[in-house]
Amino acid sequence: xxxxxxxxxxxxxxGSVYALIALGYTMVYGIIxxxxxxxxxxxxxxxxxxxxxxxxxxxxxxxxxxxxxxxCIICACVGMLVELLAYRPVRKxxxxxxxxxxxxxxxxxxxxLAQAIPAIGPDPKIPYTLFSATLSIGGVAVSSATIIxxxxxxxxxxxxxxxxxxxxxxRAMRCVSEDKEAAILMGVNVNHTIIIxxxxxxxxxxxxxxxxxxxxxxxxxxxxxxxxxxxxxxxVLGGIGSLPGAMLGGLLIxxxxxxxxxxxxxxxSDTFVYLVLIVVLLIRxxxxxxxxxxxxx
Amino acid sequence: MLEIKDLHVHYGAIHAxxxxxxxxxxxxxVSLIGANGAGKTTTLHTISGxxxxxSGEVLLDGENIQKIPANTIIQKGMAHVPEGRHVFARMTVExxxxxxxxxxxDQKRIADNLEKVYGHFPRLKERRRQLAGTLSGGEQQMxxxxxxxxxxxxxxxxxxxxxxxxPILVKEIFSIxxxxxxxxxTILLVEQNAKMAxxxxxxxxxxxxxxxxxxxxxxxxxxxxxxxxxxxxx
Numbered sequence: 001x002x003x004x005x006x007x008x009x010x011x012x013x014x015g016s017v018y019a020l021i022a023l024g025y026t027m028v029y030g031i032i033x034x035x036x037x038x039x040x041x042x043x044x045x046x047x048x049x050x051x052x053x054x055x056x057x058x059x060x061x062x063x064x065x066x067x068x069x070x071x072c073i074i075c076a077c078v079g080m081l082v083e084l085l086a087y088r089p090v091r092k093x094x095x096x097x098x099x100x101x102x103x104x105x106x107x108x109x110x111x112x113l114a115q116a117i118p119a120i121g122p123d124p125k126i127p128y129t130l131f132s133a134t135l136s137i138g139g140v141a142v143s144s145a146t147i148i149x150x151x152x153x154x155x156x157x158x159x160x161x162x163x164x165x166x167x168x169x170x171r172a173m174r175c176v177s178e179d180k181e182a183a184i185l186m187g188v189n190v191n192h193t194i195i196i197x198x199x200x201x202x203x204x205x206x207x208x209x210x211x212x213x214x215x216x217x218x219x220x221x222x223x224x225x226x227x228x229x230x231x232x233x234x235x236v237l238g239g240i241g242s243l244p245g246a247m248l249g250g251l252l253i254x255x256x257x258x259x260x261x262x263x264x265x266x267x268x269s270d271t272f273v274y275l276v277l278i279v280v281l282l283i284r285x286x287x288x289x290x291x292x293x294x295x296x297x
Numbered sequence: 298m299l300e301i302k303d304l305h306v307h308y309g310a311i312h313a314x315x316x317x318x319x320x321x322x323x324x325x326x327v328s329l330i331g332a333n334g335a336g337k338t339t340t341l342h343t344i345s346g347x348x349x350x351x352s353g354e355v356l357l358d359g360e361n362i363q364k365i366p367a368n369t370i371i372q373k374g375m376a377h378v379p380e381g382r383h384v385f386a387r388m389t390v391e392x393x394x395x396x397x398x399x400x401x402x403d404q405k406r407i408a409d410n411l412e413k414v415y416g417h418f419p420r421l422k423e424r425r426r427q428l429a430g431t432l433s434g435g436e437q438q439m440x441x442x443x444x445x446x447x448x449x450x451x452x453x454x455x456x457x458x459x460x461x462x463x464p465i466l467v468k469e470i471f472s473i474x475x476x477x478x479x480x481x482x483t484i485l486l487v488e489q490n491a492k493m494a495x496x497x498x499x500x501x502x503x504x505x506x507x508x509x510x511x512x513x514x515x516x517x518x519x520x521x522x523x524x525x526x527x528x529x530x531x
Contacts, residue, residue, distance in 0.1 A: 168399075174387070174388065175385055175388075175396055178385050178387060178388075179385060181379065181383065182383040182384075182385065183368075184346075184347065184367045185345065185368075185371065185376070185377045185445075186400075186444075187368050187369070188399060
């Protein structure tokens with residue numbers, strides 16, 4: 001029983017982090033049909049922002065986690081800059097393939113730029129450990145980091161869902177993702193909407209970075225690559241372009257990993273993640289909640 | 298109200314519009330008829346800024362709207378009902394209509410306009426909670442038209458409203474167009490169905506491979522032998 005509870009909680013925790021990251025992939029894909037390969041690296045930007053800012057905040061007598069606010073802003077700015085300086089000009093001139101290659105290139109650019117900063121360098125850094133207190137739930141020791149991760153992610157996901165459904169910007173985002181031309185005719189500024197989407201997606205990556213380093217206190221320039229891949233798989237699994245799909249996909253991947261780690265072997269977890277992906281895509285090619293249905297003309 | 302002067306549009310090497318000039322006066326219903334590929338949709342897309350002209354002017358109440366961003370044209374009082382409806386399929390009917398009023402911040406005005414549109418199209422009110430993608434073609438055309446009316450436009454551009462609809466629905470759509478015209482809205486209508494278009498219009502232009510080949514009052518054109526042969530199947 002204890003093992004089971006442990007498995008569920010770990011799965012939820014991992015899954016919540018993946019879901020937060022997957023939302024960034026899926027939002028950008030939804031709006032410009034681009035797999036933003038640099039999205040994983042936004043987590044790295046968030047991780048280093050936190051690494052440098054947490055001590056500053058604590059030095060000022062403020063709680064360390066508050067550093068996530070400027071980290072979100074930094075990440076959002078990086079995300080918007082990537083769109084503005086790289087993706088937008090390429091989108092104007094090129095095709096889908098050139099955009100995709102630009103995204104891969106931006107991933108390397110961010111990683112190498114970070115490494116070129118002397119204070120970052122090639123060696124991993126150990127950030128201050130937040131939320132290290134431990135609680136006991138039904139005889140299972142659970143770190144407060146785990147609980148905070150699950151609760152905060154859930155709140156963010158619900159808030160984001162209502163934001164896209166009800167707010168003016170959110171509705172504009174849905175319109176642009178469905179039909180850019182019609183959105184323009186309604187008076188929507190498409191470029192603004194796209195850049196806001198990048199800002200939100202990258203900001204969420206900073207929150208994910210906080211959750212992640214609370215559990216695994218290590219930052220390095222390629223930290224976003226692996227996390228990014230799992231989150232991307234989560235987004236595809238859930239149905240890329242769909243927000244609830246990204247959430248579901250993230251949780252599913254987290255659960256599969258946790259299940260394999262707990263009951264089989266941690267070295268098998270990737271195998272099962274991709275096995276689940278393949279099986280799901282065989283049954284539902286557009287993902288669990290994918291809306292890749294035939295368009296009515 | 299709307300004046301187009303010597304408009305040229307290129308798609309790469311293709312010269313799609315070769316110097317189009319036309320005018321639509323206040324309160325007029327003017328139609329642009331012609332065969333497939335003549336450049337009707339290109340003309341409308343250029344007027345509403347979705348396409349950029351290589352040369353020429355589009356004047357709305359004397360202001361050249363070629364230079365302003367496409368998404369701000371709706372603020373000038375011009376709304377466009379695109380070919381193929383382009384409703385937001387994954388949004389409900391009411392969400393679509395509210396999107397039509399995206400540029401309006403005044404909630405009261407949005408609510409008033411919504412009631413006005415529901416007045417024109419009672420069927421949309423019945424289906425307000427339904428996803429737009431599940432509507433029939435005729436209902437989608439009503440929705441696209443209603444959505445364009447949400448900002449009380451001075452001038453409405455309508456692109457092939459009868460496309461793909463059954464004869465009964467075509468009649469219904471044209472009677473709606475006539476009602477809108479009678480309520481004082483200026484309309485520029487693009488249609489392949491020349492017979493119906495000439496039936497409701499004040500004036501018309503005939504577009505042939507990127508050029509205007511004929512123009513005149515709707516009655517004149519409907520009586521013209523060349524028009525009758527080419528477009529009215531007489």
